Structure formats: C-alpha cells, structure tokens
Amino acid sequence: MTSPKLWLIVPAAGIGQRMQADCPKQYLRIDNRFILDITLSRLLNTGLFAGCMVPLNTEDQYWPSTDASADGRIQTCSGGVERADSVLSALRALPGQVADDDWVLVHDAARPCIHAADLTNLVSTLSDHPVGGLLAAPVPDTLKRAESSQLPEVIETVDRSQLWRALTPQMFRYSMLANALESALKAGQPVTDESSAMEFSGNMPLLVEGRPDNIKITVPTDLDLAGFILSRF
Template identity: 40%
Template sequence: MTPRFFALIPCAGSGSRSGATMPKQYRSVAGRDLLHHTLAAFDACSELAATLVVIAPDDTHFDARRFAGLRFVVRRCGGASRQASVLNGLHALAEFGALESDWVLVHDAARPGITPVLIRHMIGVLKDDPVGGIAALPLADTLKRVAPGSGGRIARTEAREGLWQAQTPQMFRLGMLREAILDAQQNNHDLTDEASAIEWFGHAPQLVQGNLSNFKVTYPEDFDLADALLRQRQHPGSSH
C-alpha cells in the first residue's frame, strides 16, 4: 500500500514567553488567529490525508467557527509537554486510518509563516527517504557561549560551520516516530524536537532547507513581525 501523509499540529501550550493573556496560537495576527494561518497552509495541500490539531483537554479558547472552511480535525488529548502532546496525537491518528508506515508531518502551531510550497517540497524530498527529515536553516550568525554565573559575559565564540537551526515540519514514519519517542522517554532522554527522538533511536534525519519566514512566534515582538509578513502575503502589491 502506498504510504499516506498526515499532519499533526501540537497546540496545547500556554505560550508563556509571548507575554499574551491567552495562548499565543489564538492571538489575532493579520486579521486571523495565528493558528488559522498555520492551518491554511496545510489545508492547501491536497497531498495530506488529514490534519490533526492536538489541544489541551481544558482549552477554553478554541472556537471551531473561527477556522470554518479549513480541513482539519481536533482532539483534546494534549499532554503536559510538547512531546506528550505529539505522542498522544500519534495514537489519535489511528482513528483516521493512519498506519505505521504512513508519514506524519509535525508542525509547530506558532509557525504561521509556513507555506504550501515548503510542505510540498518536504514531501517530495523525503517521501522515499529511509528515515525522514526536518526543515532547517544553516546558521548565519556568530555564536557566543556565556559561562554560567558570569552575568552574561562571553566565555568564547563557537564555530558555526555545520550547524543548522531546526524548524518544522519534521516528517517521519508514524510508527518509527512513536517508538522513538517512547524509547527516549523510558530512558529519561530530554527531547527538544521530533528529530532528537529519531537521533536517540539511532537514525540520522535529513535536513531540508526551510526559509526565514517559517520562524516560531515566541516573544512579544515576534507578533508584529508575523503580522507584517502575513499582511504582505495577503496584499503582495502593497508597500505597507
């Protein structure tokens, strides 16, 4: 059977670093909830069998009416951590016929700059890969390491050759990713993304070049940047 492609959007975080009074995925950006922009990019990709949004069981902000017309499903199975939400989401995908051999693209809800072009490019590059891979960008900035307890003083400059900044989507076989996350958790291995679980499991994911617009909205000032980017996409001929 030809493998199918599913998207999984963990959306159970509180977004505490954003300074918002509500989870950042529900803040208005360029006239829509931030999550709406994220979902719209996946909705535009007919290659996907389903897009699953994982929210917290006690989420009182989610309102399906604000996402009317977009193709996705929701499950209130978010966990205490991002990886717990991803793992619960992988289990939930079985409801929609997802098999061990199917692909899942895990994407941060707070990356509204994702485009259908990047999603399709990742699928095209990775669909025959034995492991899978992630969107990422080669580091362009100089890296400085700060010594603990130094009050923010530079200890040394780190070489940036060969270093990439991980983004999402991160695309792996559903069965492999689930087993990798379970194995890492059982061994108390700290997981920072899906690729780190796959690496822990002994595999080497492929890097697929992403783009700067696919940044993660994290801090208060990021909302203005995302707003400007998305408004420019909505009105490409405008100079404002």
C-alpha cells in the same frame, strides 16, 4: 502497492509563557485571525494531507471560537504536559487506517509563516528516505558561548559552519516516530522536537533547507514580524 499517506499533527496544548499574553500564543491574532487558524489553513490548503490531528490543552476554552473547529478535515485530542506527550497522544488518536509506513508531519502551531514551496520540497525530498527529516535553516550569525550569569561574559566564539536552526514541519514514518517518542520518554531523555527523539533512537534525520522566515512566534516582538512576513506572501 499504494503510496504512503501524509498525516498532519499540530500540537496546540502549550500556554506560551514567554509571550506574556492573556491567552496562549496560538490564540493571539494577526489581522484579526487566530495564529492557529492561519497555520492550519496554510498547511491544509495544500491538499497534501489525508487528515489532521490537533492536540489541545484539556482546559482550552478558545478552540470553539476558531475557524478550524468547524473544519471537517481536522480532529482534536487531549494534549500532554510537554510537546512530546502531545505528539504521542495525537499519534495514538489518528484514525485506525493509518499505516506504519505512512508519513506524519508535525508542525508548530505558532509557526504560521510556512511557505507551500518549502512544504512540497520537504515531502518530495524525503519521499524515499529511510528515516525522514525536517526543514532547517543554516545559522547565519556569529555565535558566542557565555557563562550563565546576570551579566554573561563571552567564553568563546562557536564555529557555525555545521549548525542549523531546526524548523517545522518535521516528517517521519508513523511507527518509527511513535516508537522513538515512547523510548525517549521512558528513558527520561529530553525531547525538544521530533528529530531529537529520532536521533536518540539511532535514526539520523535529513536536513532539508527551508526559508529562514519560517519563524516561530515566541516573544511579543515576533508577532509584528510574523504579520509583516505574511503580508509579503
């Protein structure tokens, strides 16, 4: 019996409104390289994946300028309005040889600081798990709940002992993930990541502790921080 293969999906159809930039955040540069190129090369250079699918915005004009566009290991497809739509589109666009029990790893395009050791630990930890899971980091800060207002006041301090930050990659079986996303979208259930879709389907993912510096570039100050982190690898 052959071992399940690993497939990579890196959704890149977002426009990154919070970055306040002239282009989507995955096409900003760190040391003169597109963030998307850094992310894809760090993942694919591990040699773990049988293939990679990158869902793109239908109006994307930056992809042809990337190094990744000339990489034979990478295929593209049309993304959707929301992340879940893009991931589902990518699942459907993966090659026909993908088996139901193959693993699919979904990683944020704007999370270039993924460390190879975290990736290999995730894969080895989940290899025999019935559901799958995701990289995550325990919340280190004191958390406050506040009322929604222009000047929010603290309502309470929240117990952080059981709280984790969800990171990526998130790793699930091909058929289980596709079914979970389809069910959640059909039910109008908010899907902020693949794990939330799996949870909605009643399949509880495993948390695999990863490095807290696996940051997602979301606001302008994250760009310098990511550049510093990458310079230390």
